Amino acid sequence: MAAALPASAQSLIRDTEIEAIIDEWSAPTLTAMGLEPSEIEILLVNDESLNAFATRGRIMGLNTGLILQTKTPNQLLGVIAHEAGHIKNRHTLRDGAQNAGMQPMIMTMALGALAALAGAPDAGAALLASSQYFGTLGALRYMQSQEGEADITGARALERAGESGRGLVEFFENFRSQEVFSDARRFPYFRSHPLSSQRISALRGPVERASHYGNTDSEERIAQHALVLAKIHGFMDHPNNTLRLYPSSDTSLPARYARAIAWYKDGQTAKALEGVDALLAEQPENPYLWELKGQIIFEEGRPAEALDAHKKAVELMPEAPLLRINY
Ligand SMILES: [Zn+2]
Structure with missing residues (x-):
């Protein structure tokens, strides 16, 4: 995982493993919507607030905070389907006065994001940071x-792709109940994507009648989702918080992964390497573990050995550009 900006600023994060998982889950639904998956860039935004956005430039941003709020893979896929629905319907984010004057800003942001993706993270990050684009996005809606349209477009595509729309409804329902009892309006996502009980009930009917409604997440996806959450917590949270969330009593793969990352971030390099090596002993062909190992050794000041680990990651996954850049 690589952050394009200092940790304090909102920034894009790149993580080949998380991106591969999200792309794999989304592709059938995007295709069913008539979009070309390879043309849609799904960006991870390092921001703990719950937000997501889509631009007409075919760029979708998911805040790490939103991903962490999803309880199942199907909920995350539901949010992605909804955002893709905005792209498919060519919706435009507007400010409170309902004018589309923010488009030039969003286009610049999109260019910055693309520059970051093209392997020039500094150029992209500078564009992204200079006008507090992501903060401004929270004020747009x-x-x-259009929310209703994006819901229905998303739900139909999920059904055609053989996916349940249950998570889409569940995710919104969770926050609808918070909106009633507390203050979910503080979540930027629901300022830009206003919720209403009418909207949720309009979505629930078609979703529940769909033939794939009863489909459940596979064991593999549940494991991938747990891994995504563990990596985000590990890289983005304070190490103490990660170690509290994933105590040593938890010997699952995601927990051990998260602890290794937390130790690495905490400067406990030997412990981090021990953790990664234990995972590698079980999964010697996992390129992402080799990537992490390379990262840890490199920052410890042993570039030659780091090179070997990154080389191994590239050999195992030659088509992944980020791994190659690290190497
Ligand atoms: Zn929306």
């Missing part, structure tokens, strides 16, 4: 009618 779609029209209520």
Whole structure:
């Protein structure tokens, strides 16, 4: 995982493993929507607030905070389907006055994001940071009618792709109940994507009648989701918080992964390497573990040995550009 900006700033994060998982889950639904998956860039935004956005430039941003709020793979896929629905319907984010004057800003942001993706993270990050684009995005919103449209477009695509729309409804319902009892409005996502009970009930009917409604997440996806959450916590949270969330009594793979990352971030390099090596003993062909090992050794000041680990990661996954850049 690599952050494109200092940790304090909102920034894009790149993680080949998380990106591969999200792309794999999303592709059938995007295709079913008539979008070309390879043309949609799904960006991970290092921001603990719950937010996501889509631009007409075919760029979708998911905040790490939103991903962490999803309880199942199907909920995360549901949010992605909804955002893709905005792209498919060519919706435009607007400010409170309902004008589309923010488009040039969003286009610049999109260019920055693309520059970051093209392997020039500094150029991209500078563009992204200079105008606090992501903060501004929180103030923009779609029209209520567009929310309904994105919901239905997302739900139909999920059904055609053989996926349940249950997570899409569940995710919104969770926050609808918070909105009633507390203050979910503080979540930027629900300022830009206003919720209403009418909207949720309009979505629930078609979703529940769909033939794939009863489909459940596979064991593999549940494991991948747990891994995504563990890596985000590990890299983005304070190490103490990660170690509290994943105590040593938890011997699952995600927990051991998260602890290794937390130790690495905490400067406990020997312990981190021990953790990664134990995972590698079980999964010697896992390129992402070799990537992490390379990262730990490199920052410890042993570039030659780091090179060997990164080389191994590239050999195992030659088509992954980020691993190659690390190497
Ligand atoms: Zn929306």
